[in-house]
Amino acid sequence: MLHFSYSSEQNEIRELSLKFAKNEMMPKASEYDESGEFPMPILKKAWELGLVNTCIPAEYGGTGFSAQDAVIITEALAYGCLGMNTAIMANDLALLPIVIAGSDEQKKRFLTPFTEDYKIAAFCLTEPGFGSDAASLQTLAKDNGDHFLLSGEKMWITNAGFADLFVVYATVDPKLKHKGIIALVVEKEMAGIEIGKPEKKMGHRCSDTRAVTFRNVKVPKENLIAGPGEGWKAAMKTLDHSRPLVASSAVGGAQCALDHSIAYAKQRVQFGVPISQHQGVQFLISEMAMKVEAARLLTAKAAWLLDNHQPNTQVASYAKAFAADAFMQTSTDAVQVFGGYGYSTEYPVEKLMRDAKLIQIYEGTSQIQRLVIAKEIFSRSL
């Protein structure tokens, strides 16, 4: 069975999310982009409507959405503002390891509070010296009887300054590489957590990004989500879930760039006609439209595979890389369609271009996605 339509419920979810994006996020996007302030009132409102933490299963108080539902929501929210969406999506990224690898007791303890109040979570994998090469991470978790002593530094941590909990990847022994990696939940009240200053960024400027340093933080063993050997698997499974989300955020951003370009091309007159009648502009816009649709379909397939319990690593990487690259191209071309006006912050497309760049970097760069794809291809061929 192959079909390309949303269920009526998915249409409603999409309508609500888009309405929220257009009425609440878009009008404030430029202001928050300029100030770099964390958009707390908007995030809270999104949480109240159930647009945040879509990964929490119904039995723990969540909405119990499918991966397909989640990408529909993310696409719409990213249409409103990539930076705000990053703050929203980062909660899912951080909570997913708990959903994937946590025990029933841990899920109740950590996930349910997120459904009762707006709380913020941060996913801590990357370190100053290890980004793409995450298996070489150095943050140490020393077994100390009934608890771990956690020490090390994490970098580029989204939501860090506001997080109620951190899902931290650490190693019990760096020599073991990925086999030594574990996942722990660190709660903000624990002593020894040092939160860095907000990073000054090119795009996604209202999302909060900081370094986080752990200095001998005592983490009780009941906060261990995945032990040695399991931690790395949990991280990889998390990416299988989160990459379709990131891809859909690129689709939303690219759709936004396309819509702005179409509207502008119809009203901007040069040589006596709207520029939409010039082939040079038509080609740019047709190219954008093709890329947006192709990226959306790949993303939908990556989510569909997940919902149907089939391996999706390869297709999730297709989607993430293709959508991110499509967004970069589409937003760059949108600036081109707008010409000089596009380069000005008075118009919305330069922000999209800045925001697009990060999607090619975080959650596995476009190059890492190609390595993942190649690894999948060659590990499956004789």
Add this chain to the structure above:
Amino acid sequence: MNIFVCVKQVPDTETKITPTSDGSYIETSSIKWIMNPYDEFAVEQALLMKAAKPEAIVTVVRVGSTKDAEALRTAMAMGADEAILIDGPDHLDSYMTAKAIKGAIEKSGKTADLILTGKQAIDSDSLQVPQLLAQMLNMPSVSVVVGFENNGGTLTLKREVEGGALEIYEVKAPALVACNKGLNTPRYASLPGIMKAKKKPLTTYSLADVGVSDDDKRLKYSAFKLPPEKPPGKKFDAMDEANQAKVVSDVVNLLRTEAKVI
């Protein structure tokens, strides 16, 4: 307490409208339908009343084709308790629509303590159904309402009149109130609300069920056409000083003879 809210499903304001080739109606296949924006104020007002009186039952009623029930489902996702759909054409005339809603309210077995509607539907802009319905039900009705207070069944209603002035009415329920922008801020349907709405009862009646037949038709649509395209605006170049006197006299002349505004 029973509150009925009439909602209409209308084409999204961003939808491009095309008449059918025979001119009998508009192409509906490519239309994105939304709840009539004024009806959102009516739904919100009902939900605010329900918040104050939790035992109140909010029923949303719509006349229209069954293929999309979005407006009703949205209203239930916002918090309405039940929905009634009267299956009929999307462009029934105002009299038939009002009569159908009256029939549906009676058939529901509930006594309406309050009926809320939008002040008008943004597609046909007839502005008749609220008044017709109130007349048929022998209820007082107030339209273009921007202020609403309920004091034990006595409603204090503010309605906008020309020039921004307000008229204040005191009306005893049961009554019909047609709502305008500014009355409240309609809430979003939340995602959990959307999930819950699926389990809420939606009753469907045919036009015959609610006692409406072709004999009730008061209006015959002869054709649907797009308005003629506006001619492009005229431009005058007054930058050249030598020409200015002539340009001014030309413009004044055209304003007098063509635009007829002076």
